[in-house]
Amino acid sequence: MKLILTTLISLAILSCGQSQTQPKTDNYPLGDLEVNLMVIPFGMEHPIKIGTISKMGDIQFDFPKELPAISKETEENFMHDVAYTLFDVCDNGSDMVSEADSIKSVHTGALSLWTSDDRYVGVIFTVSDETLVPWVEDPAYMEPVMGSYYELIYVEKPFQYEGECIQTKMLDDGDATVKYSYNLNLKSGFNFVEYKIESIHKTDPNVMASFPDKINVSSVEGIPNCKWIGTYF
Numbered sequence: 001m002k003l004i005l006t007t008l009i010s011l012a013i014l015s016c017g018q019s020q021t022q023p024k025t026d027n028y029p030l031g032d033l034e035v036n037l038m039v040i041p042f043g044m045e046h047p048i049k050i051g052t053i054s055k056m057g058d059i060q061f062d063f064p065k066e067l068p069a070i071s072k073e074t075e076e077n078f079m080h081d082v083a084y085t086l087f088d089v090c091d092n093g094s095d096m097v098s099e100a101d102s103i104k105s106v107h108t109g110a111l112s113l114w115t116s117d118d119r120y121v122g123v124i125f126t127v128s129d130e131t132l133v134p135w136v137e138d139p140a141y142m143e144p145v146m147g148s149y150y151e152l153i154y155v156e157k158p159f160q161y162e163g164e165c166i167q168t169k170m171l172d173d174g175d176a177t178v179k180y181s182y183n184l185n186l187k188s189g190f191n192f193v194e195y196k197i198e199s200i201h202k203t204d205p206n207v208m209a210s211f212p213d214k215i216n217v218s219s220v221e222g223i224p225n226c227k228w229i230g231t232y233f
Helices: 002-017 072-078 082-087 130-137
Strands: 035-039 048-053 059-061 104-107 111-115 120-127 147-155 159-171 174-186 189-201 211-219 227-232
Touching: 082 104, 082 147, 082 159, 082 174, 120 130, 130 147, 130 227, 174 189
Parallel strands: 174 211
Antiparallel strands: 035 048, 035 111, 048 059, 104 147, 111 120, 120 147, 120 227, 147 189, 159 174, 189 211
């Protein structure tokens, strides 16, 4: 009995250590404003509120259960088959999901900060390391570092996928390949997806920036435990 009790206490402590920390952006400068967290996958005319930010920078997510009503034309312009949303980086991305298994989806884009009177005042980057932010903003010219970045997507139905693909990059001295390994279990609605950089192809920075050549892509259960880095306007 003593051994069982000790084991249960140890598991409880471990569980607490792995619990989700409160999402927070440090040194938050907009405490005197009422600020909402928004995404704009369907253009500025159709912003979607997904949460709020407290005066101390704490982020409270509140994802809507349904997308806002949009026109048929807007839906056709912005919503895509899930293969386009998740596998557009792959050489054979359009072939990775059969027509029977395909569902509608949309990449939500940046996590945007809007005031209650609809002023656009900043964006939030979701990364494991703040030094990744310059590369996330400008991968064509900035150098990546090892770590993870996160993207938010919406899928209309649950979606599971496990597999790999290759992206071919043409360089002056021959082709290079980027390997993506996917392990996805997405629920219907909004999902964070983690892109973990496992290795980096080094280049001559005078010619082109280095780039990740091995990335693990996985779904996040709930809200990622990461850095929430704000850029303010």
